[in-house]
Amino acid sequence: MIELKDVQKIYEDGFQALKNINLKLEDGKINVLIGPSGCGKTTTMKMLNRLIEQSRGTINIDGTDISTMNPIELRRGIGYVIQSIGLFPHMTIYENVATVPKLLKWDKAKINDRVTELLEMVNLDPDTYKGRYPSELSGGQQQRIGVIRALAAEPSIILMDEPFSALDPISREELQDELIRLQREIHKTIVFVTHDMDEALKIADQIILMQEGEIVQMGSPEELLRNPANQFVENFIGSERMAQAKDLPSIEEILKDSVVSAGENGTTNEALGIMSEQQLDSLPVTDDKGVFLGQVSLYQALENPDTKLSDLKLQKEGFVSTEDHLSRALHYMEEYRLNVPVTDVDRQLIGIITKSQLLAIMHSYYDTKNEAAI
């Protein structure tokens, strides 16, 4: 966990690059710092490995104040990838990737194994590439080396400063996909600086949007798209992307107004009555306080007439909360073949999403997508 507390940066000429940054970067997540140029995103990132020192405030990595650490040792424990790639042109690919392990005095065989493993990880044949010089590689290949060089000494944190923005669009897409794939294997805490919103939306677990040295909004890509904090965020994301995101409504938006459910003390006959009245093939069951207990299906009710609902084996899984994305409801519908009850955070039942509802939503979603494509 990386934690920035009240961090400020004021340059000698009086320019205040950062105003009171408070930020938590979670372990194993891709945290994207984004914003227009001069917003302080790169400054924020470079303070994490002390390439830039903050003027005020503290930065803790796993509870340790980094200002108390030796900056050189700190940096050896943090991977670093920059936009201009920064491979050492006079060293072979092997020597480049082995830089930090050599500094850390790993033994030769271990370094060799590690370099081989890393090259294989990004699908570059070790025997072919180890002995080559950076200038003999394409831009995309060079940045792959840049990325694995940062991974070489197995740091838990990796800083990436616009690593893909100098590449051509095809290589950029490829490397983004590869980063996402790699991250599934390596689970590093990645701090990624970019000015490209598409890139951020694609790779981020958490987006931190900055403007003029302040954090304007942070949250998941979903959150930013759905609830932009202000006009600036909306403009920065762009109306097109917002519109696309809005195609799929949130769970809250599509909830039926009335809560349809049966109490646990009711019988299957009563439940069947409600189901036929509401045209449902499953019904949520709650206790007398309205807390969701499970679902009874139409067939279950038909097979067990005159049974108290609390005596049935109810389907307890497969409900969503209003915080969830609609795709989760879709997933449950496929898995349990039932309607999807919706609860609030305290498991109070507040509604239900039916199959026919979801079908209608998906239909309109793909209709607008196709129109946009045409």
Added chain:
Amino acid sequence: MELITELLEFWQTRYPKILQYTLEHITISFLAVLFGILLTLPLGIYLTRMKFKPVRETIFGIANVFQTIPTIALLAIMIPLLGIGTTPAIVALFLYSLLPLLRNTFAGIKSVDPGVIESARGMGLSPVQTLFKIEIPLAFPYIISGIKVTTVYVISWTTLAAVIGAGGLGDLILAGIGLNSKVLIITGTISAILLALLADLVLGFVEKKVTKQR
């Protein structure tokens, strides 16, 4: 035709002496360039680190002034200061070598891609490691090319050093002038030319070797 036979005969009989002059010549040139490198390499690197521009410009200015003084005059000035002989000649030629050496070292270090240096720092190389593992190796083609050019110049200027009694191939030429001997003049000249060519060739080879990888 007659001159050629005379020359060949002279070389045959006097080659130990010619060799001695050549060795003197090499020593003077080599020491002048060596001291030049020893001063300008750290100085040039230091200047790239210096934020205060006027000092840097002053130092370059001083090095430049030595270049503008006519060689013969600079050698002459050495006489009241250091007397005659090899030492004042080496000092004078050392002063000459400063500007081209300094300029190339400075330019070489400056030419290193800032991105490369940043990534070196970001990966946890100490400033000393960055200098020796990254900056100097990358600046090396510039530095070696400066050394090559300077060495060739200094070898040719060393012939003048004979004027203040430093010895070297200049002695042969001066003697040739005194005795009106074509053979001596030509021998001195050809030897100096060959020496310069040889230095150019050897250092050019080194230069090629270090730049080849990239």
